[in-house]
Amino acid sequence: xxxxxxxxxxxxxxxxxxxxxxxxxxxxxxxxxxxxxxxxxxxxxxxxxxxxxxxxxxxxxxxxxxxxxxxxxxxxxxxxxxxxxxxxxxxxxxxxxxxxxxxxxxxxxxxxxxxxxxxxxxxxxxxxxxxxxxxxxxxxxxxxxxxxxxxxxxxxxxxxxxxxxxxxxxxxxxxxxxxxxxxxxxxxxxxxxxxxxxxxxxxxxxxxxxxxxxxxxxxxxxxxxxxxxxxxxxxxxxxxxxxxxxxxxxxxxxxxxxxxxxxxxxxxxxxxxxxxxx
Ligand code: GLN
Numbered sequence: 001x002x003x004x005x006x007x008x009x010x011x012x013x014x015x016x017x018x019x020x021x022x023x024x025x026x027x028x029x030x031x032x033x034x035x036x037x038x039x040x041x042x043x044x045x046x047x048x049x050x051x052x053x054x055x056x057x058x059x060x061x062x063x064x065x066x067x068x069x070x071x072x073x074x075x076x077x078x079x080x081x082x083x084x085x086x087x088x089x090x091x092x093x094x095x096x097x098x099x100x101x102x103x104x105x106x107x108x109x110x111x112x113x114x115x116x117x118x119x120x121x122x123x124x125x126x127x128x129x130x131x132x133x134x135x136x137x138x139x140x141x142x143x144x145x146x147x148x149x150x151x152x153x154x155x156x157x158x159x160x161x162x163x164x165x166x167x168x169x170x171x172x173x174x175x176x177x178x179x180x181x182x183x184x185x186x187x188x189x190x191x192x193x194x195x196x197x198x199x200x201x202x203x204x205x206x207x208x209x210x211x212x213x214x215x216x217x218x219x220x221x222x223x224x225x226x227x228x229x230x231x232x233x234x235x236x237x238x239x240x241x242x243x244x245x246x247x248x249x250x251x252x253x254x255x256x257x258x259x260x261x262x263x264x265x266x267x268x269x270x271x272x273x274x275x276x277x278x
Contacts, residue, residue, distance in 0.1 A: 001054060003030060004045035010061050017065035025070060029060050032074040067199035080129040084155050089147035091208040093125035096265040097185055100239050100272045101129045103263050104183050107235045107274065112136060114180040115231065119170060120144075120218075122208055124152030124163065126183050131161035140177070142168040145207060170218070171225045178231045185239040186218035187211045193241075215241055219248045227256040230277035237274045245270035 001009075007026050014022035024038075031038045033056050049057070063073050069092055071077040077086045079093035080101060086092055104126075108114045116139045118127035127141035141163050143149050149165050156163050166173050188211040189197075201209070211217050219238065226236055240248045245262045253260055258278045265271035 001049050002045060003034075003041070003047045003049060006030065006049060006054070006057060007041075007045070010057070013061060013065050017067075019064065025064060026061075028070055029064060029073070030057065032070075032076070033057050033060060068203055069200040072203060077123070077125075079125040081132070082125075082129065082155075082159050084123050084125050084128075085151060085158060086123050087151060088203060089145065089205060090123040090151045091185075091204050093123055096267070096269075096271050097126065097239055099263060099265045100183060100185065100237055101126055101133075103272055103274065104130060104181055104235070104237050105133055107237070107276075108134065108137075108181050111180050113138065115178065116140065116181045116183070117142065117174070117177070117179040117229070119168075119182065119184045119222075120186045120208070121152050121165075122148050122185070124155045126185060127152070127163050128155055128159050128161040130181075130183070131163050132159060139163045140166055140174075140179075142166040142170075142174065144169045145205070148205075148208070170221055171229055174229065177229060178234070179229055180231050180234045182226065182229060182234070182236040183238075184218075184222060184236075186222070188215045188218070188239075188241040188244060190215040190241075211241075215244060216247060216251070219244075219251050223251040226252065226275075227254070227277055232277060233258070234277045235274060236277075237272055239271060240273050242269050245273050248273045249275075 010026035011022045019025050027038050031041050060073050071086050071092045076083050077092050114137045116137045118141045121127050121141035121143045127139050131139040187209050189209045191213045252275045257275050259276040262270050263272040
């Protein structure tokens with residue numbers, strides 16, 4: 001079988017399994033297995049596939065057809081400038097979240113040697129990107145899940161970005177610390193959202209997705225404590241779900257707030273809520 005034959009076969013299987021972009025997924029699966037870029041795959045159509053390669057391609061294909069995200073199958077998710085290791089212990093980093101990283105970098109531009117905390121770090125994508133772009137920062141990454149932290153540590157090793165890891169339920173293990181920047185992409189899906197998840201999202205850890213009945217439970221807990229952990233003039237940036245920005249901004253705004261705002265993602269959806277401490 002040639003690669004072209006396999007691509008046609010794979011696209012058909014994925015189409016029948018209702019994968020939203022079957023042609024692209026077939027190509028990306030092949031690219032991952034053959035260790036080529038998706039662009040290079042186009043020129044390899046006439047290559048005859050070895051039996052071992054075909055076996056792996058077909059294994060990956062049936063996992064993808066069963067609804068497993070491509071990123072878990074290939075243990076890779078692209079975010080900012082990195083290919084991060086991901087598995088079923090962590091949320092797959094979304095492109096929307098790059099907005100949060102970019103805004104965070106902008107906010108702390110004028111702060112030398114910033115102390116940074118990334119809570120609910122998951123794969124570490126936010127923390128490690130910040131550490132990479134701000135080599136003078138001291139970055140701490142925390143998560144409630146030890147399995148997630150192990151993934152983040154692996155990514156620290158792969159990217160070479162320097163970060164300290166703390167097992168912590170939000171601020172619980174961070175008493176007495178102060179930060180110039182706190183970033184969080186907490187679980188924020190509602191009870192209703194959880195009932196109608198895409199089959200790929202169902203494979204992601206519920207712990208990283210579910211934010212209680214109205215999706216705002218974790219923001220409420222964060223709002224109660226956050227100003228104690230911010231240095232004077234420090235910033236907090238939180239990712240929010242569609243339609244949550246105003247409520248989250250209201251939860252975080254109080255007599256300690258000096259400035260605040262809402263930032264849209266690339267699709268024009270209010271995605272990041274930020275506040276600055278007095
Ligand atoms: N952005 C994810 C989704 O829409 C949710 C991530 C989260 O809850 N932080 O599926």
